[in-house]
Amino acid sequence: MRLRTAATVAAALIALGSCTGDAGTVEVRDAWARDTAPSQTSAALYFTVANPGESAFRITTVKVPARIARTTTLHRSMQTGTGEHDMATMRPVESVRVAAHSDVTFAPGGLHVMMEELRRPLHSGDHFTMTRERTSGTPLRAEVTVRTS
Ligand SMILES: [Cu+2]
Numbered sequence: 001m002r003l004r005t006a007a008t009v010a011a012a013l014i015a016l017g018s019c020t021g022d023a024g025t026v027e028v029r030d031a032w033a034r035d036t037a038p039s040q041t042s043a044a045l046y047f048t049v050a051n052p053g054e055s056a057f058r059i060t061t062v063k064v065p066a067r068i069a070r071t072t073t074l075h076r077s078m079q080t081g082t083g084e085h086d087m088a089t090m091r092p093v094e095s096v097r098v099a100a101h102s103d104v105t106f107a108p109g110g111l112h113v114m115m116e117e118l119r120r121p122l123h124s125g126d127h128f129t130m131t132r133e134r135t136s137g138t139p140l141r142a143e144v145t146v147r148t149s
Pocket residue numbers: 044075076090112113114
């Protein structure tokens with residue numbers, strides 16, 4: 001019997017609200033998700049959005065294919081409380097603004113896309129394609145890699 005590792009190929013859609021056409025220069029980089037335990041029902045998706053353009057835009061929605069996860073939400077992790085009662089909590093955010101000539105990084109401890117009701121565990125080495133969508137112009141694709149940290 002042969003053991004085989006199947007790579008997951010899927011598409012995630014990130015919709016960006018944009019005021020002008022120059023969002024065409026926007027780039028999504030270093031997209032990754034952490035691998036999950038079999039019992040885990042949610043996972044976070046991280047990436048960097050680079051906006052070299054002259055105008056700000058907002059990241060409004062993110063979609064992943066039904067075979068990866070059922071829902072996605074933009075989340076921000078934050079520390080609440082003080083000292084021994086420090087707790088990390090997550091709150092949904094409606095949209096994320098990316099200023100002109102700026103990068104916004106979705107990373108552990110901060111902004112992330114929460115993929116909920118996972119259809120199957122994510123394994124290190126899996127990858128899928130993420131597509132940023134905007135109102136006009138060509139969608140931009142970025143590969144999401146699943147890794148341990
Ligand atoms: Cu979250």
